[in-house]
Amino acid sequence: MPTLALLAVALIWGWTFVLVKQGLSEVGPWWFLSLRFALAAGLSLMLWRPGQDRRQTARGVLLGIALFGGYLFQTWGLMYTTVQKSALITGLSVVLVPPLAHFLGTRAARITWCGAALAAAGLGLLVFGDGKPLGPTGLGDLLTVLCACSFAIYLVLLDRWAKQGDYRALLPPKLAVMAAFAFVGALALERPTFTLSPEAWTAIVITGVLATTVAFGVLAWVERAATAAYTAIVLTMEPVFAGLMGWILLGERLVALQIAGAAAILAGIALPQAQRLRTRGSSPPAPPPGRSHSEPAGV
Numbered sequence: 001m002p003t004l005a006l007l008a009v010a011l012i013w014g015w016t017f018v019l020v021k022q023g024l025s026e027v028g029p030w031w032f033l034s035l036r037f038a039l040a041a042g043l044s045l046m047l048w049r050p051g052q053d054r055r056q057t058a059r060g061v062l063l064g065i066a067l068f069g070g071y072l073f074q075t076w077g078l079m080y081t082t083v084q085k086s087a088l089i090t091g092l093s094v095v096l097v098p099p100l101a102h103f104l105g106t107r108a109a110r111i112t113w114c115g116a117a118l119a120a121a122g123l124g125l126l127v128f129g130d131g132k133p134l135g136p137t138g139l140g141d142l143l144t145v146l147c148a149c150s151f152a153i154y155l156v157l158l159d160r161w162a163k164q165g166d167y168r169a170l171l172p173p174k175l176a177v178m179a180a181f182a183f184v185g186a187l188a189l190e191r192p193t194f195t196l197s198p199e200a201w202t203a204i205v206i207t208g209v210l211a212t213t214v215a216f217g218v219l220a221w222v223e224r225a226a227t228a229a230y231t232a233i234v235l236t237m238e239p240v241f242a243g244l245m246g247w248i249l250l251g252e253r254l255v256a257l258q259i260a261g262a263a264a265i266l267a268g269i270a271l272p273q274a275q276r277l278r279t280r281g282s283s284p285p286a287p288p289p290g291r292s293h294s295e296p297a298g299v
Contacts, residue, residue, distance in 0.1 A: 002222045006234040009215045014241030016203075016211045017087060021078055023203035029075040030185035031192045032204065033068075037179035039208035044172045044217070056169035059161045063154060063170060064177030067216075070150035071178070072185075073143045081140025087238060089144040091123045096152035097232040101159065112229045119236040119268030125261025152232070158220060159228035167220040175212065236265050 023032055078086050094116050161170060186192050196204075223231060240262045 002226050003234060005218050005222055006226075006231060007237055009218055010235050010237040011241045012210050012215055013235075014087075014238045016207050017238075019203040019206055020075060023200050023207075024075065024079055026200055027193075027196060028186065028190040029072070029079065030182055031190050033071060033075060033182035034179060034186045034192070035204045036208040036212060037068075037175055037182055039205065040212035040216075041172065041175035041179045043209065043213045044175050053165050053169055056161070056165040057173050059157075059165075060170040060173030061177050063157055063161070064174035065181075066150055066154040066157060067174060068178040068181050070147045070154060072182075073147035073150060077140040077143035077147060079140065081144060086140070086144050089141060090148055090151065091236050091238065092120065092145075093148040093152040093155070094123075094232040094236050095120045096148060097155050098229045100152050101156045101228050112227065112233070115233050115268040116229060117268075119233050119265045122261040122264030122268060123236055125257050125264060155228045155232055158223050159226075159231070162220050162223035167224055168217075170220055171213075171217055174216070233268050236268065240265055 020032070074086065074090060077089075098113055098116055158170070219231070
């Protein structure tokens with residue numbers, strides 16, 4: 001179930017790459033994020049409980065800072081780079097999570113490292129497999145690298161804090177901080193307006209509800225049991241789903257190497273999961289209640 005939930009999140013995010021790109025054609029990144037996160041923060045208040053753990057609230061604020069950095073750099077970078085390259089570079093957070101988690105004291109299993117490397121290689125094939133030059137997009141690429149770093153930090157911190165208290169308490173303060181930062185930036189750097197096209201409002205509503213409130217609520221729920229490294233591996237399906245949506249909605253096609261890249265990502269996801277199932281299957285059955293491990297059956 002957690003893996004299926006993460007795949008659903010990756011599907012939503014892969015779909016909304018195009019929506020964000022379209023929305024930025026008529027609204028600046030700060031104001032777009034302001035409206036998106038304000039909507040998401042308002043919806044997340046349904047999870048707020050009076051007297052909830054103050055430590056989780058403070059942690060939610062810190063998570064909001066890390067996550068806001070990721071979204072700011074990603075949305076800003078999309079103004080100067082392609083959707084394809086943005087998806088690839090954002091996906092490189094899968095490579096950053098295991099060493100970052102290790103540095104902070106959470107060791108990932110060797111099989112997880114192998115899965116991360118396989119998924120990262122698959123990402124490269126998926127984006128560059130068609131042999132077409134993507135062109136110089138230096139500023140956008142640099143901003144998206146900073147985005148990948150921010151998302152990796154977020155996943156590692158979420159992995160630690162979602163296990164230490166009520167995961168639902170992390171969401172409202174996180175989204176409120178993101179909305180506040182974006183609103184200040186919009187006032188300082190842009191000209192906020194509510195006169196937007198139906199297409200732009202559609203992008204804001206879908207990204208605010210599905211890609212933010214629902215997606216990050218699911219992510220926090222999953223992190224209670226999953227590791228940050230495995231979560232990052234599964235989320236590399238995001239550009240795969242983006243390509244699938246392009247095929248269904250826009251008639252785009254993938255060449256053989258890109259299909260191989262998608263298969264490598266799936267293999268990277270399956271590798272740690274298969275090892276976990278194998279280990280579980282080879283473990284000796286637990287003794288009946290009231291017996292020690294050394295008691296023979298039937299005593």
